[in-house]
Amino acid sequence: MSTRTIKVDYLARVEGEGSLHIKIKDGAVAGVQLAIWEPPRFFEAFLRGRHFTEAPDITARICGICPVAYQMSAVHAMEDALGVQVEGPLRALRRLIYCGEWIESHALHIFMLHAPDFLGYDDSLQMAKDHPDLVKMGLQLKKVGNELVALIGGREIHPINVRVGGFYRVPAKEELAPMAERLRWARDAAMKTVAWVAGLPFPDYEADYEFVALSHPDEYPLNAGRLVSNRGLDIPVKDYEDHFQEEHIVYSHALQSALKARGPYLVGPLARYNLNFDRFSPLAQEAAKDAGLARECRNPFQSIVVRAVETLYAVDEALSLIEAYEMPDAPALQAEPRAGVGRACTEAPRGFLYHRYRLDEEGLIREAKIVPPTSQNQKIMESDLGRFVSGHLDLPDDKLTWQCEQMIRNYDPCISCATHFLKVKWDRE
């Protein structure tokens, strides 16, 4: 009997801290454990007693890479509870700042976290020595995303301008014009990015996922839509908890989300792409086709191509939104406190996140529930790792370890986000 162990104690180039432990016994995978050992931060606990207006600022601090996603889910959930409907230019501005976050987060992931794996570099700084122009372009693309978030939100990390009902201050149309210039450059850069990542060598792997994402009749999903899947799920966001549950797995002591009816599911770029391809702009659809991306994509390593296409879409969409923008009369709608429950899902770069709040008549939060994308993908990540390793047992340890790391980075996991739901503790044999 022989035992082989693959261990990565500190997962690099992911957001937050986790580790991986795979056990192979007699030529078969005996266990996969993705451990997340970030200290818990207890957001849902200390949100109790806070005023509803504070939720966007507080929940932004769950994640430094996708604070806008937390702010958006928080404000939409509060508006659901308070009976406020944000439409017109305020809605467009929300979509615009979200586009900025997609560009920034996707460019960071493509160029700095993920691409080095495909080309055998430890990091993007090493990659920059051989491909300086490419890395510089990636950094500038990321910068355009950050500039867009900062323009609308005040700063790129933990924006200060998002509030329940709208914004504190809205830009005049002419303030957005210089941004359009930058975005036109970014559109070319994003097209080059799609073409470049399409040529990367992808490990041979496919899985039969249940994809879950928001879906909206008229737009590629960011802030709104129904939750749909490729296996018949089609529900309003308010029914989320009827169909999904967080399971407490004894062996890992972690909370992992699953569909009550069918188990693990995948969220994120691959899910959005497969469920919403026809709502991409023509330019994004064209780029996907030129990149040789199949209409249905089930190889998670190709998520880097989908991320690039989504980046192009976000740039294209931002340009359309700026062109159509008219400054609203007021920066925000009034939101008066009242007792109630509000729920919302929006699409973070790495997958949708769900917020639910119960408010009392003074507008204080009595209960909060937040399900981030990474806790939803955790089960799939473990099963993909098990299957992938089973098919590549012939690889030497160092190569297999690296490919496992690469597999984890396929999901662009955000461990800081997930950690107030996940705590893993296990015996190392």
Added chain:
Amino acid sequence: MPRKRRPKLAVWKFASCDGCQLSLLDCEDELLAIAGELEISYFVEATRAVVKGPYDLSLVEGSIAAPHDLERIKKVRRISKFLLPIGACATAGGIQGLRNFADVKDYIPLVYARPEYIEALETSTPISAHVPVDFELQGCPINKRQLVETVCAFLQGRRPQAPAHSVCLECKMRGNICVQVAQGTPCLGPVTHAGCGALCPTYQRGCYGCYGPKETPNTASLSAWFKNRLGVTDPELLRLYRTFNAGAEPFRQESKAHEH
């Protein structure tokens, strides 16, 4: 002149959102130059390569909130020549420091189904509560310009320029109209450390103190102003001081004064 060995940079993470270390990757125009001047030796968010310590400059993000981190921060101090906590978690315990005002045993079951597996300290505390630090950058998140300035100062062997005055002064320098005086919006600007460039007042909202207390803040006077002139209640005052820098002493004390 022969070039000296490049100083080694390490970036460490404790309990945090990753935003402050992301600020380094957000220096899109400077990153490659920084990597030319410093050897990025340990930075898990950016690279899987690890160069062994000791390190010349350690940036530390996050607070001490879990038992195993009590030892880890001591080790980081031992292998670092200069140790620089960055951001509100590292300098004040962060938003997760709100547990310091509650009983963490009451918190755990609200989030986790199996409390017995949770390893969390009763408190979330800043780096300086555990080891000596060489300088601190406040802010939630830090300002990346200040980060670049501080790294440059380190490379040049001088003191970083990070003024300890209030947000008010930054607001005046920007030529903003005071949101508190002119619009009656409560603003923590008078007691909050500069560094953000007076962002919130520029966006027509009151400062919410994410850069933490300035040197010698007169919080009692500001609270009296809020209460008497703007009608802010005690529970509102408590919440105002009890956010991302709730553990910073002047804010902690002032929030205590409004407890009932």
